[in-house]
Amino acid sequence: MAETTASYKEPSALRVYAGQLRRNPMGMLGLVLVLIVVATAIFAPWLAPYDPNQIMLGPRMGAPSAEHWLGTDQLGRDLLSRVIAGGRIAMLVAVATLGAALSVGLALGLIAGYGPRWLDNILLLIFDAVRSFPVIVFGLAVVALVGPSLYTVILVVAITSIPIYARIVRTQTQALRGAEFILAERAMGASTLRILGVHVLPNVLGPLLILASMDVPMVIATEAGLSFLGMGVRPPAPSWGTILNDGYNFIRNSPWPVIAGSAPIIIVTLGFTFLGEALRDIFDPKLRRNS
Amino acid sequence: MTEAADSLLSVKNLSIDFGTPRGALHALRGVELEVPKGRIMGLVGESGCGKSTLAFSLAGLLPSNGRVAGGAILLNGEDVTKMSERELRDIRGRRVSMIFQDPMTALNPVATIGRQMLDIQYRDAGGKAEKRRRAAEMLDRVGIPDAAAQLAAYPHQFSGGMRQRVCIAMALLTKPDLLIADEPTTALDATLEVQIIELLRELQQEMGCAIVFVSHHLGTVAELCDDVTVMYAGEMVERGTVRDVFHNPAHPYTQALLECDPARIKDATRQLPTIPGTLPDLVRVPPGCIFRNRCEHAWERCATEHPPHYAASGPRHVASCHLLDKEGTA
Numbered sequence: 001m002a003e004t005t006a007s008y009k010e011p012s013a014l015r016v017y018a019g020q021l022r023r024n025p026m027g028m029l030g031l032v033l034v035l036i037v038v039a040t041a042i043f044a045p046w047l048a049p050y051d052p053n054q055i056m057l058g059p060r061m062g063a064p065s066a067e068h069w070l071g072t073d074q075l076g077r078d079l080l081s082r083v084i085a086g087g088r089i090a091m092l093v094a095v096a097t098l099g100a101a102l103s104v105g106l107a108l109g110l111i112a113g114y115g116p117r118w119l120d121n122i123l124l125l126i127f128d129a130v131r132s133f134p135v136i137v138f139g140l141a142v143v144a145l146v147g148p149s150l151y152t153v154i155l156v157v158a159i160t161s162i163p164i165y166a167r168i169v170r171t172q173t174q175a176l177r178g179a180e181f182i183l184a185e186r187a188m189g190a191s192t193l194r195i196l197g198v199h200v201l202p203n204v205l206g207p208l209l210i211l212a213s214m215d216v217p218m219v220i221a222t223e224a225g226l227s228f229l230g231m232g233v234r235p236p237a238p239s240w241g242t243i244l245n246d247g248y249n250f251i252r253n254s255p256w257p258v259i260a261g262s263a264p265i266i267i268v269t270l271g272f273t274f275l276g277e278a279l280r281d282i283f284d285p286k287l288r289r290n291s
Numbered sequence: 292m293t294e295a296a297d298s299l300l301s302v303k304n305l306s307i308d309f310g311t312p313r314g315a316l317h318a319l320r321g322v323e324l325e326v327p328k329g330r331i332m333g334l335v336g337e338s339g340c341g342k343s344t345l346a347f348s349l350a351g352l353l354p355s356n357g358r359v360a361g362g363a364i365l366l367n368g369e370d371v372t373k374m375s376e377r378e379l380r381d382i383r384g385r386r387v388s389m390i391f392q393d394p395m396t397a398l399n400p401v402a403t404i405g406r407q408m409l410d411i412q413y414r415d416a417g418g419k420a421e422k423r424r425r426a427a428e429m430l431d432r433v434g435i436p437d438a439a440a441q442l443a444a445y446p447h448q449f450s451g452g453m454r455q456r457v458c459i460a461m462a463l464l465t466k467p468d469l470l471i472a473d474e475p476t477t478a479l480d481a482t483l484e485v486q487i488i489e490l491l492r493e494l495q496q497e498m499g500c501a502i503v504f505v506s507h508h509l510g511t512v513a514e515l516c517d518d519v520t521v522m523y524a525g526e527m528v529e530r531g532t533v534r535d536v537f538h539n540p541a542h543p544y545t546q547a548l549l550e551c552d553p554a555r556i557k558d559a560t561r562q563l564p565t566i567p568g569t570l571p572d573l574v575r576v577p578p579g580c581i582f583r584n585r586c587e588h589a590w591e592r593c594a595t596e597h598p599p600h601y602a603a604s605g606p607r608h609v610a611s612c613h614l615l616d617k618e619g620t621a
Contacts, residue, residue, distance in 0.1 A: 179396055180391050180392075180396040180397045181397050181399045181400075183352070183391070184391055184397045184398075184458070185399075186352060186383070187350050187383055187384070187387075187388065187389035187471075188384035188388065188389075188411050188461075188465070189381065189382070189383035189385065189414075190380070190384075191380060194413075198410055199399050199402075202399075202401050202402060203399070203400070203401050206401070
């Protein structure tokens with residue numbers, strides 16, 4: 001019998017993933033864009049050259065200049081500072097919303113997928129009912145009830161996202177539930193919690209995180225959309241949506257505010273989509289080519 | 292029963308029903324099974340005869356529409372059918388382990404072999420390093436080269452035969468008293484089948500566990516098992532040592548089954564022998580002998596009276612057929 005060496009060392013999963021990502025140019029571009037946006041959001045108060053709400057004595061709707069890199073808006077506020085501050089709000093909404101939607105969606109999806117049939121049916125009915133409203137219309141209804149605020153936006157987007165994640169988790173869980181390795185695990189005496197935690201969750205988590213990463217732009221666009229309609233962030237607080245709306249009202253005078261409001265949305269969308277697609281390729285061990 | 296003393300598993304008069312839209316399907320009816328410690332019991336029969344149902348019920352793993360309608364499954368004297376889910380979890384993986392038909396799907400695709408082998412030892416004492424050593428040792432024992440390094444591999448990096456070896460290693464890692472093997476070689480090709488059978492036999496001799504080996508391949512059963520139970524349409528029709536059953540089959544079904552084994556056919560033929568007829572409806576089980584519509588020896592008595600287990604050639608050889616009623620007559 002051959003000697004069994006004890007030198008076995010599990011390769012750090014993180015290092016493997018990092019190596020894979022480094023070899024994917026689009027993924028790297030996405031990562032860089034995402035990191036820039038995230039860093040800007042975190043360090044917004046220190047990065048912004050002016051107070052985003054301070055009305056300058058300089059030109060209104062000024063073109064980009066040495067003092068105001070992105071120009072100024074119709075009140076003479078510095079657009080770069082407003083975009084940076086708006087990014088912070090956008091990221092806050094994205095993190096809060098996706099965090100809530102992911103955790104609740106994951107739990108409900110596992111329950112629906114692994115639990116009894118009747119519970120599954122009830123949950124599905126609720127998911128479908130929530131999903132039957134267009135997000136913006138649902139948002140307008142909620143705003144009409146509780147009034148516009150940042151928290152309303154987070155609530156609306158979280159509630160409408162939960163069914164998406166829950167459905168995905170449910171489908172994956174159901175597919176896994178019949179898998180032989182789950183049966184084998186039961187035959188080895190594992191409890192339901194153990195099966196869900198150790199075997200179902202890792203199988204479900206990959207696709208879910210990738211989906212969440214690709215959903216960040218959707219969340220940010222929804223926040224911008226609601227703010228654009230005046231149903232989200234209250235002025236004068238800067239959101240990309242309110243910047244866009246202000247610019248839209250004065251587009252005949254100057255294109256710069258619209259450009260300043262839309263460029264970050266485009267950058268965020270591209271960044272998270274590229275990163276999400278790269279992650280999708282990496283996270284699935286079955287797609288891994290060189291191992 | 293003479294072998295009650297060292298009996299590990301004793302199935303007594305077990306009946307299992309499945310709920311179907313048409314009514315209860317009586318999948319198993321009055322099945323008896325005795326597995327002494329350290330012996331290998333083969334379970335043969337055609338598809339749908341209840342072999343797998345019986346095998347799964349031994350670990351308390353019935354589908355949600357399955358129900359034990361009567362009888363008992365005694366494992367070391369404790370009745371599995373009366374255990375709570377918690378008690379069942381306690382015996383599974385410790386006293387009873389299983390190997391499955393398809394090694395391609397029996398392992399978690401997103402976790403490394405090592406992670407899965409460490410995970411199933413969660414009830415054992417010892418640190419991570421100790422468990423890892425045990426896992427590597429077991430992999431080595433089932434013949435996986437460079438076992439320690441393979442712990443970092445994912446299941447998809449192994450071939451079918453290797454995966455079945457991994458499954459066997461996992462099933463035996465917890466040193467069970469009873470290993471249930473549900474057609475473990477059906478999904479493998481013939482050369483691998485021989486290797487896996489030899490491996491199972493070696494490990495069985497080394498570890499001394501009893502095995503219930505489900506198969507529809509008569510050759511592997513003859514090769515591996517000590518005893519064999521022949522099942523037909525949810526009933527046990529014949530039981531005995533491999534030698535008795537294969538050399539002196541007493542039940543007409545066993546005889547027909549052996550005649551249909553392609554391995555026994557010597558002359559080239561275009562038509563393989565078959566047993567004419569189909570399985571009876573198990574929702575409305577007909578009275579009398581379950582095999583009588585397909586049996587060439589059937590007479591009036593078979594239509595009315597259900598045959599009990601008559602003694603056949605050897606000391607532990609029994610079969611359910613009226614032909615055996617009076618020694619050698621009829």
